Amino acid sequence: MSDSVVAIEGVEKQYGTAETPVCVLKGVDLQIPRGDFAAVVGASGSGKTTLMNILGCLDRPTRGTYRLEGEDVSRLSDAALSRVRNRRIGFVFQSFNLIAQLTVVENVEVPLFYARVPRRERRRRVEALLEAVGLSHRLHHHPTQLSGGECQRVAVARALVNEPVLLLADEPTGNLDSHNGAEVMKLFHLLHGQGRTIVLVTHNPEIAAALPRVIEMRDGSILRDHAKTTVAAAGGA
Amino acid sequence: MQISALPEVFVLGLSNLRRNMLRSLLTMLGMIFGVGSVIAMLSVGAGARHAILERIGQLGIQNIIVNSVKPPQEKKSQGMEENWIDRYGLTFDDEAMLREVCPTIERVFPVNLVRKPVWFGSSRVDASVLGVTPEHLEMFRLRVGRGRAFTELDAQSDAKVCVVRKSLVRELGVLRDPLGLTLRIGGYSFEVIGVLEDEQFESHTRKALALDxxxxxxxxxxxxxMRTFGIATFVQRAGSEERSVVELDQLIVMAASPDLVYTTARILSAALARAHPRKDYEIVIPLELLEQSEKTQAVFNVVMVLIAAISLVVGGIGIANIMLATITERTREIGVRRALGATRSDITVQFLTETAAIGLIGGIFGCAFGFAVLRILVAFTGWTAIVEPHYFAISLVISAGVAVLSGIYPARRAARLDPITSLRYE
Structure with a gap:
């Protein structure tokens, strides 16, 4: 499957010392094709956060390989991983993680800054993107002046600004009320509709149910990988 | 990190510093004192060096000054010694002898020093009247402001002319142009032909020249x-009378070159010691005074350097301390930046730029502070201070350097933070 954005084989992750290792991931295999929109669900401690960290190149697997668009990134150096995160992955966090000292525009600019995009070009792209998420009236506000929903939209814009191949969202609606949560989910569905590849961690069964694919984790392995299209096809047959 | 991104990182650093204005200022305080003392140190040091050169250089580093001094009183038997004339000091024979035994002597200038009252009309001022050769004034950098110095011709004709200080004229209450004025010196009339610019000798110099x-x-x-006042002095005091004869009050011996000063002085001292067992002379070597002063100055400089260094080190520790606190405070921001693609060196550069900004701004304030302190210092102590523009450049480089050095450890620590843990840091 060469068109897989993510191809993980036998990934294990251990923490702790060599004598008393704590196994968080126990041999995970996972393929995420381009344009997929998957939810990762599971109880806390099931390893979904660790899986997301590895998918986001924030962490390296102890064993196994991780191919991002066919390139093995499981043994890259710290600096190379930084580059991968910068150019190919977009993060959306539960608590937004906007930098309080920077304005909306500056926050969205951060990934472009580390990608060495010239200032003027940066401004142009950021402003266009913020307009697309409906925040062109908030460009020079600080995050503290925005509502939670607005903050998360800024964060989504920031995740998209470098045109990543993989968008990772860790409970993006966790800190939002239902209305704003629904708005943000609408945005994700819209992005999926545009062909983006999205992996989203959620505790909310309603949100998970609305996604085309649900990956259920338990005790460091994938318990069930459940794609609706397949189900629908099976049902149709 | 590309060089082209540095200005932007710098601006970001500045805005971070502005956000915590008070804290940044307190952090800079050590730098400000450090740089202030560097500026003060350099300027006072340069000023002092200048002053020493000026002060002792005035005596001429090639010169050796030999003064006649009254020997320590021997126990006098009463009565018959009452009328004795006290004869001491250098003699004309000494002058000839010195010229002969010491080939390294270039020239010898005699000085006849008498203390006489100077009268103008009914005002009187005490004066040291120095009978000197025409070269003397120039040798001691005494600048004639008005009129002229005396010449060989004046000397040959025994002209009763004098060159005086402006302050003497002022004290005599003369308001008109003093040139051509006739003063009564020790009962003789002298015409004022020149007025010296009123730069008083420093006390060291006065002492070396045996001036009152x-x-x-x-x-x-x-x-x-010599013709007018002679070599004998009679001083009458209440109840006693002092009579003394000193042939040569002072000899100024000029060595052939500055290298030969010490050699000459040694020969001189040996020759005089044999001729004058009574120790009725003293030898002053300006070069030695200069070197002594420079040694004292060097001690002072070491102290100043230490003070500056200690302040800078303390300032650097303060910066390191605050940066460590800042990094703890901004752990989450660091995590976010790392997740968004900042490399370790990006983070290092970001924090180093911030410390450099602290150092630079602290340095600028420090320059202003140092300059202000210097002005106050000079106003209160009367020291000479020489401020040169490059001192400020040196200070800024030092302060930025110290700041960057003290920022290295915190910045590296920030860069080593694990992105995952820092993202979850509360």
Whole structure:
């Protein structure tokens, strides 16, 4: 499957010392094709956060390989991983993680800054993107002046600004009320509709149910990988 | 990190510093004191060096000054010694002898020094009247402001002319142009032909030249002085009378070159020691005074350097301390930046730029502070201070350097933070 954005084989992750290792991931295999929109669900401690960290190149697997668009990134150096995160992955966090000292525009600019995009070009792209998420009236506000929903939209814009191949969202609606949560989910569905590849961690069964694919984790392995299209096809047959 | 991104990182650093204005200022305080003392140190040091050169250089580093001094009183038997004339000091024979035994002597200038009252009308001022050779004034950098110095011709004709200080004229209450004025010196009339610019000798210099602190100097030709005042002195005090004869009050011996000063002085001292067992002379070597002063100055400089260094080190520790606190405070921001693609060196550069900004701004304030302190110092102590523009450049480089050095450890620590843990840091 060469068109897989993510191809993980036998990934294990251990923490702790060599004598008393704590196994968080126990041999995970996972393929995420381009344009997929998957939810990762599971109880806390099931390893979904660790899986997301590895998918986001924030962490390296102890064993196994991780191919991002066919390139093995499981043994890259710290600096190379930084580059991968910068150019190919977009993060959306539960608590937004906007930098309080920077304005909306500056926050969205951060990934472009580390990608060495010239200032003027940066401004142009950021402003266009913020307009697309409906925040062109908030460009020079600080995050503290925005509502939670607005903050998360800024964060989504920031995740998209470098045109990543993989968008990772860790409970993006966790800190939002239902209305704003629904708005943000609408945005994700819209992005999926545009062909983006999205992996989203959620505790909310309603949100998970609305996604085309649900990956259920338990005790460091994938318990069930459940794609609706397949189900629908099976049902149709 | 590309160089082109540095200005932007710098601006970001500045805005971070502005956000915590008070804290940044407190952090800079150590730098400000450090740089202030560097500026003060350099300027006072340069000023002092200049002053020493000026002060002792005035005596001429090639010169050796030999003064006649009254020997320590021997126990006098009463009665018959009452009328004795006290004869001491250098003699004309000494002068000839010195020239002969010491080939490294270039020239010898005699000085006849008498203390006489100077009268103008009914005003009187005590003066040290120095009978000197025409070269003397120039040798001691005494600049004639008005009129002229005396010449060989004045000396040969025993002209009763004198060169005086402006302050003497002022004290005599003369308001009109002093040139051509006739003063009564020790009962003789002298015409004022020149007025010296009123730069008083420093106390060191006065001491070296055996000048009385309370009297004014009046310069007359040597030959005139010898002819008029002679070598004998009679001083009457209540109940006693002092009679003394000193042939040569002072000899200024000029060595052939500055390298030969110490050699000459040694020969001189040996020759005089044999001729004068009574120790009725003293030898002053300006070069030695200069070197001594420079040694004292060097001690002072070391102290100043230490003070500056300690302040800078303390300032650097303060910066490191605050940066460590800042990094703890901004752990989450660091995590976010790392997740968004910042490499370790990006983070290092970001924090180093911030410390450099602290150092630079602290340095600028420090320059202002140092300059202000210097002004106050100079106003209160009367020291000479020389401020040169490059001191400020040196100070800024030092302060930025110290700041960057003290920022290295915190910045590296920030860069080593694990992105995952820092993202979850509360």
């Amino acid at each position: 602190d309370r009297a004014h100097e009046v310069y007359v030709p040597y030959s005139t002085s």
